[in-house]
Amino acid sequence: MQNIIKYRSYQTSNFQDLLEFLSTVEKDFYPPLSKRTTLRNYLLSDLVENSYTYLALCNDSIIGFINLQINEPAKNDTNINTVAIHPKFRKMGIATQLMGNVINFAKTNGFGCIKTRTWSINNSGLGLYKKFGFEVDYIVKNDRENNVDSIYLVNKFT
Ligand SMILES: CC(C)(COP(=O)(O)OP(=O)(O)OC[C@H]1O[C@@H](n2cnc3c(N)ncnc32)[C@H](O)[C@@H]1OP(=O)(O)O)[C@@H](O)C(=O)NCCC(=O)NCCS
DSSP, rough: OOOEEEEEOOOOHHHHHHHHHHHHHGGGGOOGGGGOOOOHIIIIIIITTTTTEEEEEEETTEEEEEEOOOOOOSSSOEEEEEEOOOGGGGGGGHHHHHHHHHHHHHHHHOOOOEEEEEEEOHHHHHHHHHTTTTTEEEETTTTGGGOEEEEEEEOOOO
């Protein structure tokens, strides 16, 4: 049977489900998200406050999300904090759908660019950002464990 993927904006009633989803994918980040703070605090402070979060669902379960931090009122730029897809649903174009949605959101809400960062050995993340026109802004060498660099990227709309 084919999985039907649905997309919609995050609502506060999704908090617990998104927390559970984060615990499924957090070790795919480098370093894992829970090394910085608890997942609950990460979700509260970085993903819910002043944010636009867009979800992918399969049979009403969250299987992916993207989060755009909203820096109003300046609107010079905004920042993708996180994008993650459940391992069983990767390479199916789901992050592409989510990314297209947040870029459209940022453009229609008057932001001049989107910034983000990832790590140098994240081929899938780098591939996703480059697919959407993000360019390397600057690199912080040896910023992460085991001499992995942080890569800062920007997608300018004008
Ligand atoms: C990065 C991630 C979000 C991609 O999600 P996805 O739904 O599999 O991505 P898509 O299928 O939409 O692919 C989009 C593009 O990403 C790139 N990509 C995806 N998986 C890749 C892989 N394994 N290797 C290289 N590039 C890859 C490709 O450029 C792809 O475009 P294409 O299919 O037209 O070639 C997913 O791998 C993930 O959740 N990784 C762990 C968390 C993470 O690294 N987040 C990003 C950093 S914040």
